[in-house]
């Protein structure tokens with residue numbers, strides 16, 4: 088072959104630091120799909136990337152922020168939301184997006200998550216729930232289902248603990264927009280991310296993802312393709328369902344949709360009002 | 368604002384110093400004996416268009432302060448030992464990502480919950496070594512209400528100039544004592560602001576330092592986009608596990624403080640010119656030492672004091688020089704010996720005597736005078 092084939096550029100490549108390719112993600116991992124969702128949401132909303140900040144904590148998902156051409160920051164483990172709160176309060180003009188893992192946000196950073204929901208600071212938080220601590224090699228975490236195997240919950244007993252349902256957690260903590268999708272429902276998830284960005288307040292979007300390398304392997308869920316096919320099969324769309332009914336049973340039924348969409352005074356808006364009043 | 372005079376406590380002087388320095392973001396969690404700073408800020412910050420944010424814990428507080436600083440807003444937190452213990456992981460993050468911010472530690476009795484309402488100087492080594500890895504820190508040790516103001520302004524100036532977290536380490540007595548405070552006219556204050564990049568955004572290397580070893584800082588919302596991470600990173604800010612990248616980064620971060628230490632170290636030489644005995648002290652005990660030295664002078668004892676207004680970076684050369692001038696050094700500090708070990712390391716072979724007190728009441732003037740007389744008689 089002498090003719091060179093033209094290389095097609097991915098339509099979202101303009102948002103990604105190409106000099107940092109390839110991604111660190113394993114093949115079959117969902118994080119790349121979610122990275123694409125965030126890029127598409129930025130594109131669809133035509134966000135100014137110089138006014139957009141993407142923050143992550145530590146973990147496989149924690150590496151996501153660093154691939155974007157926006158302002159990005161990689162915090163200590165669990166602290167992405169706390170960092171993002173400082174950014175948003177200090178400069179409310181910025182569009183702040185947080186993307187991190189379930190361990191980062193619901194274990195070590197769980198306290199920041201619930202208090203940020205309660206405080207209602209305008210930001211969009213995307214949690215990729217792969218049911219495990221991926222980066223450290225697949226130990227159980229706060230979303231690992233009861234009796235599942237992991238590096239620290241080996242056979243034959245499996246996980247002694249019980250998981251958080253992150254939709255219920257965020258909703259009951261006061262988030263104004265709460266949604267759950269699986270990584271294969273890319274268009275719907277992207278729409279929810281866009282809604283989250285547009286809403287003035289704390290939005291929480293859980294994306295159920297696959298970690299075939301660790302969690303999948305240890306629980307015999309098959310390879311990445313098989314795991315993603317499974318997600319498609321068990322996803323059940325129930326938009327508007329009360330959040331406390333948004334069940335998550337990996338084997339049989341993952342209830343997806345938008346469960347909370349309410350209005351509540353937003354922190355930085357109230358602060359600006361306070362500044363105005365004090366000036367008068 | 369024109370000059371103002373107040374009769375107030377150290378904690379409030381510290382808060383006013385921060386506001387005068389231009390701080391507009393405070394993230395914190397209440398703790399004795401630093402609570403008055405938070406309370407004062409909750410009222411004053413909104414008045415000046417800033418934010419007082421009360422977080423769920425000190426970990427969120429410090430991390431949010433790092434976030435706020437990356438938008439270009441001068442930012443701070445204030446706490447005491449237990450809070451600092453929680454913050455330490457992210458102190459390392461601030462060091463590694465070269466984030467200007469100020470942490471005020473009004474030191475109380477420790478370890479653990481200790482004596483919340485009693486002062487101590489037990490956190491000197493914590494400030495230096497608390498976070499993991501090799502790094503340098505800047506720490507200021509005020510000894511009066513006026514210095515709580517002045518040195519908080521200075522803490523912001525140093526943090527901005529060197530893009531690094533700076534501690535104000537005040538013992539509880541200084542935090543809670545009331546004295547006259549003169550807040551200077553704002554046009555008489557010399558304020559520093561971090562260097563901003565000037566290159567074309569396409570050429571911007573966020574962690575490439577200038578000759579002073581400090582890189583210009585791109586900010587969120589500016590035309591400069593970047594990735595900042597606590598991972599070891601190259602000049603582009605990109606993570607690297609290469610040995611040379613680690614060595615270069617850690618060496619520069621340390622040198623940035625050590626090689627600029629002449630711009631940071633602040634010492635008061637008190638009656639030292641003809642002294643044969645030198646007291647080294649800081650914070651409240653240094654006030655007792657001054658009285659003791661005056662009393663000793665009346666009795667004809669040639670004694671003086673080197674008062675540390677900054678403990679980190681440690682004044683190695685100045686202590687070595689002092690040791691060559693005097694026969695004995697007494698270190699008076701409100702702990703079981705922390706600065707003492709540093710002094711010993713640089714004063715050798717001059718004998719160094721520790722006057723320790725791991726409790727709330729600082730060494731009293733007559734106790735220090737007795738110690739001076741005891742050393743004189745050796």
Ligand SMILES: Cc1ncc(C[n+]2csc(CCOP(=O)(O)OP(=O)(O)O)c2C)c(N)n1
Pocket residue numbers: 145146147148149164187188189190191192217219220221222223228
């Ligand atoms: C303070 C601290 N404790 C522990 C770790 C080790 N650690 C790194 S990533 C990680 C778990 C990440 O899991 P998750 O947030 O679910 O993200 P994933 O890797 O699965 O995307 C842990 C425990 C750390 N970096 N810092």
